[in-house]
Amino acid sequence: MDFSPPEYTKEQEEFAKEVNAWLDENIPEGMTFPRDPLKVSREQFEKRRELARRLGKKGWLYPSYPREYGGGGLDAAHSAVIMREVTKRGIGLPPFHNAGAAYGVPVTLAFGTEEQKKRLLPLILRDGAVTWELFTEPEAGSDEANQQTTALRHTRDKDYFIVNGNKIFVGGIYPPPDLFLLLTRSDLEAPRHENLAMFLAPANLPGVEIVPLDLFVPGPFGGVSGQSTTGADGIKYQVFFKDVRIHESYLIGGERDGWKVANAALEVEHAVRPGRGEPMAFMGTMSRNLIAQRFLERCKNDPNIVKRLKENPQLVDSVVNVYIGAEKERLYSIRNAGGKGGVYGGTHLQLYSKMFALTLLHEITKVLGPYALTSDDQWGLDDSLFEVGQRGALCLAPMGTPEITKIVIARLLAIGR
């Protein structure tokens, strides 16, 4: 056995140099990476988009997707190098600015026509189009199939669907996006699961209204690795559709295939099939838990904290709990990377990471006290990592609540139904 993290081969090392030289040249000047998404200015957001476009042009935004659709056409080894080098700079994994693409691309590859792949995929893979995933609705949270937003064929213009309804807890920083990955109900009579339709459609259509939601969370997993794995940032919107016309050329799969298509997207999201969605394939693998790491360093080096630990030995328990929890997370990652995750590996790690994040920030607050609760420039420790991390950790719903994730695991173990 060998537990050592994978090292670059000579060839990969050379490639890493090439990647870094390119990044040095192409990361827009003055681009910063604040921890709190709320601190990302519009100007900074535009810089991120510019970098995405440059990466896309180079084929490195989605390096392993097919070249003919705007991807990089690289093998896994080279893709891994790009992702790792980009991540090292604290930018996050591409695409670091939207989630819809992470699912929109694989489902279009799987269910779209050749014409759709050629027309739609380069917008995302090459041009860096921001794509919002529009699945969740007020009455369709955990129960995703319960879609109330309708997309019905226009009675005269039969090439068009008319969309009415609203989506909630969707999107990310700075609207409008370029595209929507939109799940709708296309049939009012047909039975459940046979009544839905999926679109990958332009977002700037008449009748679409985007309203911000005032949430306290900075994004899923923002608390775990210190950087979003899905590109989501916790800034969410409600999107209203009023008689919005969408041409049928944006329908992905058949008119009643929406649930099948959505399920494929959800499988990627739930990490059931890592590898289908490129960004998810890399999720969690080998990445250390940044919050735990910074905290453990502080327990050794921050005189204030060292004094507290000496004064109250109970706090040492919390430190050890953080260490053990983070080590388990790391070992599960290694398990998955080493191909020993079985049917449940990806999903289980996702669940573990979410639940551990809650405990992690609780234990950390015990030791750091109110310092873990402020994002003050002067008093908030580690660039407010802990305050932002805790708000992120509380956000358990994205990608399915823990309760839903357990159902997924049970099904994978063939005890679900």
Add this chain to the structure above:
Amino acid sequence: MAIDLNFSESEEMLRRGALDFLRRDAPQEVIQVLQGTDTGYTEELWRKAVGMGWLGIIIPEQYGGTGNPLTSAGVLFEALGTGPLPGPYFSSGILGSLLILEAGSEKQKKGILPDVAEGKKILTLAFTEPEYSWEPRGIQLRAEKSNDIFVLNGIKLFVMDAQAATHLIVAARTGKGTDPAKGITLFLVDRKSEGVSVRRLPGLLADSTFEVKLDSVKVPRSAVLGDIDEGWPALKQSIDKSIPVLCAYKVGGCQALFDMTLQYSRTRIQFGMPIGRFQRVQDMIIEMIDHLDAARWATYEALWKLDTRRPAAESIHLAKTISSEAYWEVCNLALRVFSGVGYSVKHPASFHLRASRRLYNYLGEPSFHRLKLGQLLTA
């Protein structure tokens, strides 16, 4: 003698008065706005609260209050915690008043407490500093004597209600001995004094906590509460007595979260049925009971012991440990049941999230009280 866990008639009136107040004058929309302000109250709300006698609830009648036992204060603060109503009610009406009662001279009590009861003076304690600790060693801010005045220099950090307060009760170091509990003096400092600056700390979870800078703040000898260098015993005594009242506020928070979560689990339909039918949701709601009831009865027993002059040290540490953890966990559980809708800053679960985090460490984090408990249990 038989167990009687009922509120007295006057306590029941207090409770109903406070709940009516929340319904009428401080519903959800108002609490959300108040949480965003630096003071946590409006003049109108403050006047009404004063009118109901809340600010003088434990102040003896001879100093202008109504002289209620701590248990009654607990009943009131449990009701206020259901909001949770922000504002300096606890800081001034309970902890501030106790500090004056425990440390102040007769003249100071007569001079200050009637104004506190009438809401004209608003007090808050400034204890912790950048080297954060609730032990005596945490008090390092220097007060140097110079002729007939003292000059205070330093930073107080994570101070509650500092913007709302008219007066800060600053625990400062005046002596230089080896015993950290000696050489602490309490000063009543007008917040508007030259050299005092107050800044609210950002971060949702910091809620309403402040940095207070004292830059060569001059205070007269008459501002010293109690004896010079001998402030610690009164400070500790006041904090200990006030803790169960603060715990009651958290119990109110837990109860409100439990009630709203239970209600939601009965009405939120997913997969064609109320989510309360799902065992994983049931598990979370049942776990909430565990926290809520432990916090409630530990708190009221501590209050009862204090009011009946029974030894209460263990009970106070127990109540603070349990209720801080309970409020924290009940929030987490509620947010898990509400999921998306609970992430809104407009949702009451998020009001409680803020309060539960802010109050987790206040007057001693659970690990501090566990340490004290450990010392008592093994001494």
